[in-house]
Amino acid sequence: MPEAVLISYVKKKSFFHKLNPLTKLVLAVCAITLSFLLKNFMYNLILFFFIIPFAYEAKLLRQVFKPLRYLFIIFVFLFGIQSFFYPFRETVLVQLPFGFAIWLEGLLYAVDISARLLVIMVYGYLFVLTTHPGDLVSELKERGMPHWLGYVLITTLQLIPRVTSQTEVIIEAQRSRGLETQGSVIKRLKAYTPLLGPLFMGSVQNAVERAMALEARAFRAECDKTRYRDVKFTKQDKLITASSIILSIIYGVVSWLL
Amino acid sequence: MAIVKFKDFSWTYQGYKKPTLRNINLSVKEGEFLGVIGRVGSGRSTFCMTMLGLIPHFFPGRIKGELVVDGLSVEESSIAELSTRVGLIFQSPDTQLTGAGTTVEEELAFGLENLGVPQKEMNKRVKKMVKLIGLESFRNRSPFELSGGQQQKVAIASVLIMQPRILVLDEPTAQLDPLGTSQVFDLIKKLAKKGITIILNTQKINYLAEFADRVAILNKNKLVKVDKARKILTDVKLLRRNGIIPSVYTQLSEQLIKEGLYKGSLCLTLGDAKKMIKKVVKK
Structure with a gap:
């Protein structure tokens, strides 16, 4: 991947x-x-x-x-x-x-x-x-882009595939409970609405956990940040x-x- | 000297009537390995979150009593300040990777970037950590491609790299397969030998029995008992009363004693069980 x-x-x-x-x-x-x-x-x-x-x-x-x-x-x-x-x-x-x-x-x-x-x-x-997105963000941060914005940019790139795979898991789970995902357009749209609930709730839950992980890495420390990517x-x-x-x-x- | 000290500590989450932690009195010595056990919902995770200051700074609620960690009052210090003294590891290997790094190395360095550690020092520490967790060949891979056990090791290292004196692990192996579990425990064992103070909340009594110095039992939001690991983990009645299943070896010895095949004290570890079985077979 x-x-x-x-x-x-x-x-x-x-x-x-x-x-x-x-x-x-x-x-x-x-x-x-x-x-x-x-x-x-x-x-x-x-x-x-x-x-x-x-x-x-x-x-x-x-x-x-x-x-x-x-x-x-x-x-x-x-x-x-x-x-x-x-x-x-x-x-x-x-x-x-x-x-x-x-x-x-x-x-x-x-x-x-x-x-x-x-x-x-x-x-x-x-x-x-x-x-490399990491290089771009690292360079932009060095030139004054806020630290948090840099994090948002780079994580978004990384987490899009995560959300996609999460969606697939939910679809599979719903399908195994008898959800029909094939058929006419309306039928399909109907089939995909029940996915939104778990997907949204799951994302919020993950966001809270990730926020805690950020806290544990001193994300909000008030000092001049340095960078690892040279x-x-x-x-x-x-x-x-x-x-x-x-x-x-x-x-x-x-x-x-x- | 006590590095963590709870003094009549109580915590109530906002919107809750009853406290989730009630009158906790506990001190942990430097270099000690403390195991924390208890049934689900006994307040163990909340207990773990107090020491980094997620409680009361991240979750709203009411605090009573006092908690001092490495000389700092948790209530008066920021999480960022505490994070260089306390490392906290959560259950889920996936969501505790921040996603700030596109490679394992960058994920490890993230905490140091936040603290403003110079690049040279960062490189040095990252190299050391990668070696410590044995992921040299994965250091340029995305952390999200790794197995659960490897991710959890990366998570531990990314906190350790900030050189905390205390490591708090909140069920670090709950979502891992047996192989991942043993990998993570191997790492924890290594760290314990290095003299870091470790507080480990886990259900895996078999592992805990092997290296915990003391064990604390939490039940119904209270600290029921703290004592030497062997004393607590072989007190079958106490364990069962608090909803904890004793180690398989303890259960085996209990059974053999009951059937009159073995006369001796209860076993706890694999080593004990071996000795016992040798005795039983000789008879």
């Missing part, structure tokens, strides 16, 4: 993995912000393909593009709806019967959004793939952070000047 525990971090030995989580975050945020500011989709597509050297360095070239298949369904709807019903339509591209038409503006708009989604997806995903912000991090910001600005400006 280690994969589920840490959502989707993939451990690899690469320069990109070793970068400070904040550096990678800055890179992702730069790319995502850019995707909204660039003049047209051509620039976004270039930005999209610019992930390749990073992903290759991180040895995750194939994984980074994997979630794109989920985008496919969104694209179908996006193109379907926008090319027919875009509000600022002017130019007819293809005239269809019954007064329907495919509009050029709508089509371009859909292309625009799709290119943006592609950029957001790959840069966001590369960040998630290469950054995350360094090196010269390379400085260089990459600075150049991502500067290059983003240049690229954004160039897209509007050309």
Whole structure:
């Protein structure tokens, strides 16, 4: 279950993995912000393909593009709806019967959004793939995030799989007492309501016990906290952070000047 | 010198009329191993929670009398202060892992992070603890992937790492399988040898018989009796009156005495039973 525990971090030995989580975050945020500011989709597509050297360095070239298949369904709807019903339509591209038409503006708009989604997806995903949540939280805490918030973030990631498995246990238990979980949608919804009670009560009970465990570890001690995970912000991090910001600005400006 | 001292201590949870602990008078010496036994609902878990200050600081209620732990009055100290003196272990191996660490090592270090211990010192102590509980090959695994017994050992180590002088264990093996149980008791035995004061609430009389110095019986929210372990655990009448089943070895010797096959005192441990059986067989 280690994969589920840490959502989707993939451990690899690469320069990109070793970068400070904040550096990678800055890179992702730069790319995502850019995707909204660039003049047209051509620039976004270039930005999209610019992930390749990073992903290759991180040895995750194939994984980074994997979630794109989920985008496919969104694209179908996006193109379907926008090319027919875009509000600022002017130019007819293809005239269809019954007064329907495919509009050029709508089509371009859909292309625009799709290119943006592609950029957001790959840069966001590369960040998630290469950054250990523990490192990210440790670094954020070091930069002033409250201690308790750091705990909340990291535990949430860890406890989601716990709640899932707890739900499964309850479902099995109810099923063995004759609960029907198959059939029509309404039947299924009905079947799942009795799960909520035990699941909710169980979670509250667990929360109380966990709170006691936290107390036993001096969680509320009033002193400067230290950290076990060592995350360094090196010269390379400085260089990459600075150049991502500067290059983003240049690229954004160039897209509007050309 | 007494490291834990209850003086006429009573505790009533908010919303309850009757006290859950009534007039407890008890002192525990440094380095002592005290077993706590009693039937379900006798107030044993509450008793364990007092020493870390969960009572009265975490649960609301009324306190009477006094409790001093390692020189600190529990009522006047914070839980954080007490947590460097008292380590408390609960039943459930799963929920007492805080989830703050993505690996065993980080889970162990969490208490030290909270106390602001420098990183170098942290590394040193974590290494020592991992070795102590024998989980070297698991140190970079998620604690949630471990077996119940291993999780419980991690929980014990994550409290021990804060170097408390007193370790309070509230039924640490109640949810474990036999293998996990024996793993945890092996660790407790190791710790007892190191001279940490241990207060262990358990139903596992067989294990308790082997290493407790003294045993306290709680019943109906009162401390019924405290005495040498052997004296209490072989007092069959006293045990039964308080709803506790004696150790299997004691039961065996009782049966043999009743049937006239054996003349001697009641057995308590495996060692006793061996001697007894040798005698019976010789006859």
